[in-house]
Amino acid sequence: MMVLYEDLAARTLAIEVRDRLLLQFKGDVEIGFNWWRFDYLADPEIGREAASCAVSADLILVSFHRLADVSAAVKAWFETWLSKRTALEGALAVIRVSAGVEEPVIHDDAYLRLAARRANLDYLPLTVPPAAPQDIDRLRKDAVFHPPSGWQESPNPQYDSSGWGLND
Numbered sequence: 001m002m003v004l005y006e007d008l009a010a011r012t013l014a015i016e017v018r019d020r021l022l023l024q025f026k027g028d029v030e031i032g033f034n035w036w037r038f039d040y041l042a043d044p045e046i047g048r049e050a051a052s053c054a055v056s057a058d059l060i061l062v063s064f065h066r067l068a069d070v071s072a073a074v075k076a077w078f079e080t081w082l083s084k085r086t087a088l089e090g091a092l093a094v095i096r097v098s099a100g101v102e103e104p105v106i107h108d109d110a111y112l113r114l115a116a117r118r119a120n121l122d123y124l125p126l127t128v129p130p131a132a133p134q135d136i137d138r139l140r141k142d143a144v145f146h147p148p149s150g151w152q153e154s155p156n157p158q159y160d161s162s163g164w165g166l167n168d
Helices: 008-024 038-042 044-056 072-084 110-118
Strands: 002-005 034-037 059-064 091-096 122-125 134-136 143-145
Touching: 002 008, 002 038, 002 044, 008 034, 008 059, 008 091, 034 038, 034 044, 038 044, 038 072, 044 072, 072 110, 091 110, 110 122
Parallel strands: 002 034, 002 059, 059 091, 091 122
Antiparallel strands: 134 143
16 A cells, blocks of 8 residues: 655544554455655655555555645656556545545545546545544553544554553
């Protein structure tokens, strides 16, 4: 799986999607991840390496705020590999950081829809419910996360010990 992300917020959302995929397919499928920030795709060497990854990826996840914010350099990078992809299976999944409940699922992504078609990829617009508020457990360094309804939770959550306290 290749992950393209705009900034830290987009990367955080992509990590959340990755974690949910890993939970969903735990033990069934081995998934490798390659992470690429938009800013670095303009570098010739990094751009070539990322394009090579895109040509062979089964799933490409693009995480951003608004397509209007995607630079011409990123779109130009897409153009460098779209026609080189010969695999007939795969998907381009798109997720927006700022997508809210009131926003439609189909958004300003006509370019990415066309790019998916040109690369023989299925197009998957993803939506993630808004994150639930986090509570900070002052006695532990763990953040307490209340997952949105409908998402599976890990049956065996992993906790890091802060080393503080008698029963820690």
